[in-house]
Amino acid sequence: MSLNKAPKNNVFYRNQNWIYPRIAYGKGIYLYGEDGKKYIDACSGSAVANIGHGNEEVARCYEEQVKRIAFTHLSRWTVDVIEKCAEKISEWTPGDLNHVHFVSGGSEATEAAIKMARQYFIERDGKNTTKWKVISKWNSYHGATLGALSMTGDTPRRKIYDPMLLAFPKIPQFYHYRNPWGCKTLEETSIKAAQALEEEILRQGPENVAAFITEPVVGSAAPGAHPEKIYFEMVREICKKYDVLLIVDEVMSGFGRTGMKFGVDYFGVVPDIMTVAKGMSCGYTPIGAAIANGEVFETIMVKGSGNFVHGHTYGGNPLSCAVALCVINILEREGYVENAAKQGEYLMQKLQGLYKYPIVGDIRGKGLMIGVEFVKDRETKEPFDVSENIKGKVTINCLEEGVVVYPGGGSVDGVRGDHFLLAPPLNITKEEVDELYEKLERGIKKTCEQVL
Ligand code: PMP
Secondary structure: OOOEOOOOOOOOOOOOOEOOOOEEEEEEOEEEEOOOOEEEEOOHHHHOOOOOEOOHHHHHHHHHHHHHOOOOOOOOOOOHHHHHHHHHHHHHOOOOEEEEEEEOOHHHHHHHHHHHHHHHHHHHHOOOOOOOEEEEEOOOOOOOOHHHHHHOOOHHHHHHHHHHOOOOOEEOOOOHHHOOOOOOOHHHHHHHHHHHHHHHHHHHOHHHEEEEEEOOOOOOOOOOOOOOHHHHHHHHHHHHHOOOEEEEEOOOOOOOOOOOOOHHHHOOOOOOEEEEOHHHOOOOOOOEEEEEEHHHHHHHHHOOOOOOOOOOOOOOOHHHHHHHHHHHHHHHHOOHHHHHHHHHHHHHHHHHHHHHOOOEEEEEEEOOEEEEEEOOEOOOOEOOOHHHOHHHHHHHHHHHHOEEOEEOOOEEOOEEOOEEEEOOOOOOOHHHHHHHHHHHHHHHHHHHHHHO
16 A cells, blocks of 8 residues: 555545545444445544444434424524533533533634633723733644634644734643653643743733633644643643633543543543534534633623624534434443543553554553654654654554554654554444454554564
């Protein structure tokens, strides 16, 4: 298998390097290619298809809702499934994160969250407030639209659009494996990363900072990187101290991916705004949300103007809400969050076996959100030269073995992110984890033989 040109047809594909067969259909954790081969979807697309492919119950729900009512505009109408979906989400979210602003995906959720933060301070303090800056991090991903990309700290993805991006301040990620402070333990890195937030707020002036945005467990930019609890405890305190809203991006980590309902549940903190998408509907329909706590909601919608100056046509359409509600009910009823914790632990144990291959530098993650990072030299953590295309080689070799991984992005100080994300559907069984590991190991072994 080698890198080919994208298929020639009328689709404006995103990638010219094409290794994947055309997909005929999917069932459970498997994708079936038109090439007659069966592939384990070990990344659920991009941590999306969390209840697996081809779910019949969702298909029935879809059909029923289309027949009832597929579209109404949320600025004028409401439908029972929209309200029920918001109610179900608020049962899942921690603390008083109960107010759901529906959008159509993760980038839109980021846009809504940062605008919500800005409007909160305007409604609370008046239009002359100087609070508008949002602090985010390097080695992070919050979306591709220009506002969300301004939050995103992923150099390769930002590069050509840099002149179009807003100059929001960035601080280092809790990416312990390549932390810039020379910390030896994850706890030290977590503390340094939290202190960096306080320093940045003071540098910018707290009167100018509206919010801080972070993933609880990093997705594509440094897959699986996570802090210790102390990080979120400190960050929560710092945000409170300087009157800065805490936005947690649960687009990838939410709805059970990490083995908890939400990534922040590991750390016992409640953000002021949370963003979700992906696992909220598990890919059966495009939907996302920015979820506000009582203070933010009341300030804008009850005590304030009562008009959040933001919205998209498809945000809160009944069809997407019905499907998301159906999917969340399935996650809940089938105990898939608990299964993600259990199988995540089992997969993580098995993955330790990969350390016998010297190109494997680091394996980290929570639940079924796991990153594997490759290095030329494990001692020094020196990466391979870009021309070696390790990420591409691993991806191809794993695909040939019948397992699909998600090659990550990210880059720190010119060091490319040679890593991939493992994020199989949350309904994976122990036997399927065994099969996944065997195939993955063969792909990595082959890569190792090719490059060493
Ligand atoms: N935030 C995070 C953490 C993500 O992983 C993603 C998607 N990879 C987004 C935001 C953007 O979501 P979308 O692609 O649905 O716009």
